[in-house]
Each structure stands twice: as C-alpha cells, then as structure tokens.
Amino acid sequence: xxxxxxxxxxxxxxxxxxxxxxxxxxxxxxxxxxxxxxxxxxxxxxxxxxxxxxxxxxxxxxxxxxxxxxxxxxxxxxxxxxxxxxxxxxxxxxxxxxxxxxxxxxxxxxxxxxxxxxxxxxxxxxxxxxxxxxxxxxxxxxxxxxxxxxxxxxxxxxxxxxxxxxxxxxxxxxxxxxxxxxxxxxxxxxxxxxxxxxxxxxxxxxxxxxxxxxxxxxxxxxxxxxxxxxxxxxxxxxxxxxxxxxxxxxxxxxxxxxxxxxxxxxxxxxxxxxxxxxxxxxxxxxxxxxxxxxxxxxxxxxxxxxxxxxxxxxxxxxxxxxxxxxxxxxxxxxxxxxxxxxxxxxxxxxxxxxxxxxxxxxxxxxxxxxxxxxxxxxxxxxxxxxxxxxxxxxxxxxxxxxxxxxxxxxxxxxxxxxxxxxxxxxxxxxxxxxxxx
Ligand code: UD1
Numbered sequence: 001x002x003x004x005x006x007x008x009x010x011x012x013x014x015x016x017x018x019x020x021x022x023x024x025x026x027x028x029x030x031x032x033x034x035x036x037x038x039x040x041x042x043x044x045x046x047x048x049x050x051x052x053x054x055x056x057x058x059x060x061x062x063x064x065x066x067x068x069x070x071x072x073x074x075x076x077x078x079x080x081x082x083x084x085x086x087x088x089x090x091x092x093x094x095x096x097x098x099x100x101x102x103x104x105x106x107x108x109x110x111x112x113x114x115x116x117x118x119x120x121x122x123x124x125x126x127x128x129x130x131x132x133x134x135x136x137x138x139x140x141x142x143x144x145x146x147x148x149x150x151x152x153x154x155x156x157x158x159x160x161x162x163x164x165x166x167x168x169x170x171x172x173x174x175x176x177x178x179x180x181x182x183x184x185x186x187x188x189x190x191x192x193x194x195x196x197x198x199x200x201x202x203x204x205x206x207x208x209x210x211x212x213x214x215x216x217x218x219x220x221x222x223x224x225x226x227x228x229x230x231x232x233x234x235x236x237x238x239x240x241x242x243x244x245x246x247x248x249x250x251x252x253x254x255x256x257x258x259x260x261x262x263x264x265x266x267x268x269x270x271x272x273x274x275x276x277x278x279x280x281x282x283x284x285x286x287x288x289x290x291x292x293x294x295x296x297x298x299x300x301x302x303x304x305x306x307x308x309x310x311x312x313x314x315x316x317x318x319x320x321x322x323x324x325x326x327x328x329x330x331x332x333x334x335x336x337x338x339x340x341x342x343x344x345x346x347x348x349x350x351x352x353x354x355x356x357x358x359x360x361x362x363x364x365x366x367x368x369x370x371x372x373x374x375x376x377x378x379x380x381x382x383x384x385x386x387x388x389x390x391x392x393x394x395x396x397x398x399x400x401x402x403x404x405x406x407x408x409x410x411x412x413x414x415x416x417x418x419x420x421x422x423x424x425x426x427x428x429x430x431x432x433x434x435x436x437x
Contacts, residue, residue: 004393004407005426006384007416007433008366011251014413018239018257019045020070020232022402023097024194027171028201028232029053030100033062033076034108034179035205037227040073044232048401049095056092056101060085069404081109088115088147095401096168099127102148103172106139107179111151116143125331129166133173136160137180157182157221165190165301170217171198178207180221189217192302193262197233204228236262237308238403239284241378243267244309245410246286247275248316248386253413256283265305269297269313273320294322294360299330311337311379317358318346319386324358337376340369344383344391366391371398378403385415390430 020043029050032039044050046069054064054072061079066072079085085105092098096117105112117127127148131141137160139152157180162169170190175198177184189195191213199212205225211217239258246253247270260267260279267277267284273292278285294317299307307330317324318341328334335350342348344364349357366389371377377399384391393399396419399406407417418429 001394002396002419002421004381004396005418005420005429006381006391006393008385008387008389008391010249010414010416012246012249012385012410012413012415013252015254015256016242016409016413018234018255019404021194021197021235022047022049024197025050025232026053026097027100027194027198028230029057029074030097030104031175031198031202032074033057033079034104034175035225035227036075036077037225038073038075039205039227040229042071042231044070044072045235045404046070047404049097052091052095053097056087056089056098059089060087076108084113085109085111086113094118099130099168100172100175102130102150103175106134106150106152107155107176110153110155113147113149116146116148129162129164129169130172133160133169134176137176137184155180157184159185160187162186162188167192167195170195174199174209174217174219175202177219177221178202178209182221184219186217187215189215190301191215193233193236193259201230204230234258237306239263240266240309241312243270243284243286244312244316245382245385247288247292248319248382250288252287254283254285258282258284260284265303266309269295269305292316292320294320294324296325298327307331307334308375310334311376312382314348314356314358315341315379315383318348318360319364320360322360324360326356326358328354336372337379340372340380341383343367343369344387363388365389368392368394371395374398374402381417385410385417
C-alpha cells in the first residue's frame with residue numbers, strides 16, 4: 001500500500017502554487033451537467049474526489065473530455081433521462097459530494113436516484129437539510145436501500161430556512177432552485193467561498209442567483225442553462241495547510257495563487273501565535289523564526305475558523321509554548337488523529353468529544369501513523385515534517401482525495417518526503433536521506 005515516508009526537521013522554505021478549490025470543484029462539476037451545452041472548466045484540482053465524481057457523471061451518460069489534468073469540458077446533453085437516472089458505484093459511495101448530483105439532476109430532469117453520500121468519517125453527517133430543501137421545492141424524497149430517491153412533476157420556488165448552516169445543503173438547494181419555477185430564498189445559508197464560486201458558475205450558465213456569500217440567497221428560477229467557460233477559485237484549505245506547514249516547521253513559504261481574504265481566519269490565528277503573515281494581491285508569505293505561542297480556537301462556519309483546518313492547526317499548537325484549547329463545533333468526530341499524534345510525542349487530551357487541550361511539547365519524534373481522514377492526514381504529514389527522525393504516514397488514499405501532488409509540492413519547499421509502495425522503496429529513501437541522528 002502506498003504511504004508517505006518523511007524525514008523531519010527541515011524548515012519548509014520557498015514558493016508553492018495553490019490549485020483549484022476541491023469543494024468548489026465538486027459543486028461546479030456536478031452543476032455542469034445541468035446544461036445541454038458545453039462547460040469548459042479550468043483550474044480543476046486533479047484529486048480523487050473530483051475524478052470519482054467525473055466517472056459517476058460519465059456513468060449516467062455525461063460527456064467528460066479531459067484537456068489536461070486541470071481542464072475539463074463537460075456536457076449533459078447525452079444523459080439518458082428516459083430511465084431512473086441512477087448514480088451508484090463502489091467509488092461514488094465513498095465520497096461526500098455525490099449528493100450534489102441529487103440537486104443537479106433533480107433541477108434539470110426533476111428526478112434522481114443517488115446513493116447516500118459517504119466521505120470522511122468525521123461525524124454522522126446527516127443530509128436532512130438537503131432533503132428539507134428539495135421537499136420545500138416540491139419534490140418527493142425518500143431513502144430506500146441506501147439510495148436517495150427524489151422526483152417532482154415540477155419544482156417551485158420557496159422560502160427555505162435552514163436549521164443548520166450547511167455548505168452542502170446550501171449548494172444543493174441553490175442548484176435545484178435555479179431551474180425551478182419562481183423565486184426561492186434560502187435563509188441561514190452557508191457563506192463559504194465555494195458557495196460563492198458555485199453561484200458564480202451557475203450564473204455564468206444563465207442562472208439568476210443573488211446574495212451568495214451572505215446568509216440570504218435569492219434565486220429566480222430560469223428555464224434552462226447555456227454554454228460557459230469558468231475558472232475555479234484557489235483552494236482555501238490547501239493554502240491554509242501550506243501556511244500552517246510553514247509555521248509548524250519554522251519555515252518561510254510564499255503561497256501563491258490564493259485569495260488572501262479567504263484565509264483571514266487562518267492568518268489571524270497564525271499571527272496571534274507569533275508567526276509573520278504578509279499578504280499581497282494573490283499570495284501570502286508565512287514566516288516563523290522561533291517557537292510559537294499557545295491560543296484558543298473554535299471552529300465555525302465561514303468566516304470563522306474552518307473545521308477543515310483544525311487538525312493542521314492542532315499539530316502546530318502541539319509544538320507551541322503553553323496550553324492551547326481547540327473546540328470543534330461543526331463535526332463530532334474530528335479528533336481521531338489525536339491518538340496518532342500521541343505516537344509522535346504530542347500531549348493532547350480530548351474532553352467531552354469536542355474539546356482538545358493541547359500542552360505544547362518541545363519536539364515530536366518520528367513514528368508510524370495512520371491518516372484517519374483527509375485533513376487529519378495532511379496534519380500528520382505536517383507533524384512528520386516537523387518531527388525529529390523518520391515518520392511513516394499510512395492510509396494516504398485519504399490525503400489524495402483532496403490534495404493534488406502533495407508530496408511533490410512539499411519537496412519543492414525542501415521537505416524530505418516520498419511516496420513509497422514497498423519496504424525496499426522506504427529503505428532507499430532512508431539510505432538517500434541519511435540515518436536517524
Ligand atoms: C462540507 C465540506 C467539508 C467541510 C464542511 C464544513 C464538501 C464536499 N465538504 O461538508 O470539507 O468540512 O463543509 O465546512 O464541500 N448538517 C446537518 N444536516 C444536513 C447537513 C449538514 O445536520 O443536512 C450538519 C453536519 O452534520 C455538520 C454541519 O451541519 O455538523 C455542517 O455540515 P455541512 O456544512 O453540510 O458539511 P458538508 O457539506 O458535509
């Protein structure tokens with residue numbers, strides 16, 4: 001099985017270019033089948049989740065032409081809508097964003113049968129708000145044999161108040177409502193940058209969506225969509241991961257192709273703990289020259305501190321002076337990396353399942369750890385880069401779901417990391433990088 005082997009202790013130094021936002025791409029790719037015209041989409045991250053979604057779209061007849069790793073042309077023209085429009089295969093079962101095909105297909109064809117979403121096991125992750133939205137628009141929705149089955153004669157605009165601020169439900173309802181008859185208002189909508197990006201994409205196809213990025217989104221239904229060309233925004237979480245990696249390894253990294261505004265919550269915390277963060281138009285530079293300080297963090301919907309940056313930040317705070325507290329308020333099962341971090345020498349206690357008390361240690365020591373999910377996997381890689389000696393991170397399939405060429409980008413910053421597939425390859429890496437001091 002593929003794993004990363006890392007020799008830690010080198011500060012990350014240099015420049016890294018951030019790719020397109022995975023979570024925006026997943027909404028945009030699904031939405032692309034809503035037109036019979038052609039969507040040319042650029043700056044698409046070439047990661048497992050996007051590739052699995054594209055395969056699922058092809059399986060129902062969408063035309064997907066890859067023009068390169070980050071550019072794709074999609075058309076929904078050849079989707080055969082005479083049948084039930086069933087989306088199910090062993091891969092799509094594992095990803096979260098399969099749910100966007102419900103909103104996209106329901107909006108366009110007024111029917112969809114999509115396997116219940118999977119995704120990282122970071123909590124129970126219900127989809128009741130998605131279903132509530134579809135029902136409000138006039139769809140019949142039931143769950144049978146692990147499939148979400150939705151159908152409607154016609155969708156009608158409605159005033160929908162979300163009980164929970166949900167990224168997925170906001171995007172899904174926005175998609176379906178865009179091709180409904182009449183006006184929809186989504187209240188208590190999520191405000192993440194990728195909501196705005198999906199709305200901009202839909203508008204570029206002819207939708208009429210206003211207010212994305214605020215908590216009230218207004219949608220005037222239109223009859224159909226047309227061709228578009230679109231470039232996906234940079235990935236906020238990939239950028240944040242490299243910012244934190246720079247800080248944790250006491251490095252100096254210029255992170256390019258970012259929207260600094262999207263990174264403010266992360267920049268603010270890094271500054272607070274003593275790192276220097278310099279912003280320019282489309283880049284941020286993070287420099288840490290000495291041991292950082294403790295802080296308190298609570299994860300919140302955007303513009304609050306993102307839950308998807310929580311594990312990476314915990315790894316950094318684990319090496320900072322003093323006691324830090326992280327409260328996870330979005331998902332209930334997002335501290336599964338703590339056990340692995342203990343193996344590296346971190347001192348972290350989890351209280352009531354949602355609060356981590358982190359007593360900073362002077363150093364981590366290399367060990368073999370397993371990635372429990374996507375973002376925690378990235379955090380363990382950062383820990384390995386900061387640790388003394390060799391760290392092996394297993395189950396890296398999780399990391400590959402959302403980070404494009406992660407090891408290659410880290411090597412570009414001087415990180416000693418290699419993807420290996422056998423003990424022989426691991427030994428070769430150890431030989432090449434010298435023995436543990
Ligand atoms: C998306 C992101 C994920 C990120 C999360 C929060 C994708 C593919 N994934 O996940 O990386 O961590 O946003 O920023 O974009 N909830 C309900 N009912 C629902 C929907 C959600 O109770 O119908 C709850 C969830 O359990 C969670 C909270 O709402 O506690 C937020 O979830 P949501 O924003 O929907 O996250 P996802 O769309 O799953």
